[in-house]
Amino acid sequence: MPAQRYSYAAITLHWLVALLLAFQIALGWALEGNNSPELFARYQLHKSVGITILLLSLARLAVRLVTPRPPASEGPAWTRALGSIVHGLFYLVMILGPVTGWLLVSTARVQVPTLLYGIIPWPHLPVGRSWHEPAESIHGAMAWLAIGLFALHIAGALRHQWLLGKPELQRMIPFARGKAVGAAIGALALLLVVFAAGNAIYPDKKQTPLQKLPAAAATPEAKATPSIPATENANAPKADAAEKAAAEGAKQPLADWTVASGGRLGFTARWNGEAIDGRFSRWRATIRFSPDELAKSTIRVTVDLASADTGDGQRDDSLKSSDFFDVSGHPDAVFSARDVRHLGGDNYEARGSLDLRGVSKPAILRFTLRIEGDRARVAGTARIDRTAFGVGQGEWAATDAIAAGVDIAFSFTATRPAS
Known part of the structure; x- marks a missing residue:
């Protein structure tokens, strides 16, 4: 019989990447302002989280290829096609976003070494400066695409669960084998908390006039x-x-x-x-x-x-x-x-x-x-x-x-x- 729920590995990786993406998008919006120790620290954390998303996304893709997963939901062809497109674009964002960020760091005029979370050294890519501007454009586009995909993905899951009466959320949300209302509210609340944390981390201290x-x-x-x-x-x-x-x-x-x-x-x-x-x-x-x-x-x-x-x-x-x-x-x-x-x-x-x-x-x-x-x-x-x-x-x-x-x-x- 086909699987009714995703594997524990798939569920774990799905939510880890989702939470990190929400944190990363909010953190990216905070990468503005005057050069300061706080801005420097935000950039270093942004790089570390980006590489973590890349590695977890590759692991998630590998799990998807080798483990059984529930069959696609029934419905009109256009909804199934849209669902496949959204999932495919999510993988594009989760992999191409960090890779273009890696290119930005590797081709920056000021070569700041990357230490993941201040501990693990991460190498620069051996590419020339000509990669910098294209990578910057694509990296920004990936951020906006991720926001749109988040909205479509959540809207689609809620539509299947409550408008169509299909137990979509029980297949992916942990501890949601029965009614999924509480688990769905908890998952959305957790995403909002992580998003707020990404926007608030390393707040700028009050600047002292020169x-x-x-x-x-x-x-x-x-x-x-x-x-x-x-x-x-x-x-x-x-x-x-x-x-x-x-x-x-x-x-x-x-x-x-x-x-x-x-x-x-x-x-x-x-x-x-x-x-x-x-x-x-x-x-x-x-x-x-x-x-x-x-x-x-x-x-x-x-x-x-x-x-x-x-x-x-x-x-x-x-x-x-x-x-x-x-x-x-x-x-x-x-x-x-x-x-x-x-x-x-x-x-x-x-x-x-x-x-x-x-x-x-x-x-x-x-x-x-x-x-x-x-x-x-x-x-x-x-x-x-x-x-x-x-x-x-x-x-x-x-x-x-x-x-x-x-x-x-x-x-x-x-x-x-x-x-």
Whole structure:
């Protein structure tokens, strides 16, 4: 006898894909607005859900081909033909929609790697940029087609169930072997809840006007010369170790200092007013310094730009691209200074240059230094203007979404050879 209900595998895959499609359509409508962390997160989730729909749809197609299914409902030829067309177009949407989205990501000017749900790497398709515009047009058409098919599919099922008195819903809705009213209402309610969730996920936070950001982030002076206000230490002693040593007549010789492990080099950028914190996990410093020989003191810090870590793997990979750090062409940023000045107490200033992305600009670091024996503790800050170095090309060059000023903060301990 022919099957009266779809298999458990078919039912499970049908509803998983249906719920994900409803979520994905709503999420697609939310992919608008200014560049922001929330919009970035929505795009990443949209990609992950799209690939999931593709894989589940292929599995659903395989189940359809190999397992028995209930016979088609009786009725006029035009209704049966329309039903077949709707089902065929659904498979087209469920497969071609994600594939064209995959093409869009693979041919985008800014190559953002895809990590499914932030965990599983997914490769780009090996195609050229000429595929981008056709894929974009088809992808948008698939979304509208999916909405129309949803309406036709639901209307057809309800027509067969209640107008024609045929138990269509019992064949596909779980737990609906008897009366299907409650199960149908529950299924529609679940679809609406999932649709609402797709539209509401990652809501945009209240944006902070650029004029309310710290002044150095938007002033022309910050663009001309990257710098930062001096780091103040309210608890700084009136005389540091160097002054005490000088008072005792013990001049500190020029020495090569070795930076100990455990130091931190961090940065903070502002994206639509929201602070995005990150750090560089690999950097090295060559320091030749004496508080009594500042004219001969030198500092050189080399930063491995590929080690940038903001807590989001896809965003970190974007930073490595040619639109930002251009790691393939300029793997390191280098700060070097031969002009070190004592500002009083524990406070110092190092004036030099920062080479970043093939551009060299003057830069100033201000830091506090405390020397205790042959061990020194250092903490400091700086501010650079990313646009002065070309960090942020194309749509990212404007400062309305990502502010120009980027704050740098560092701290470490260092030792010198025992005297």
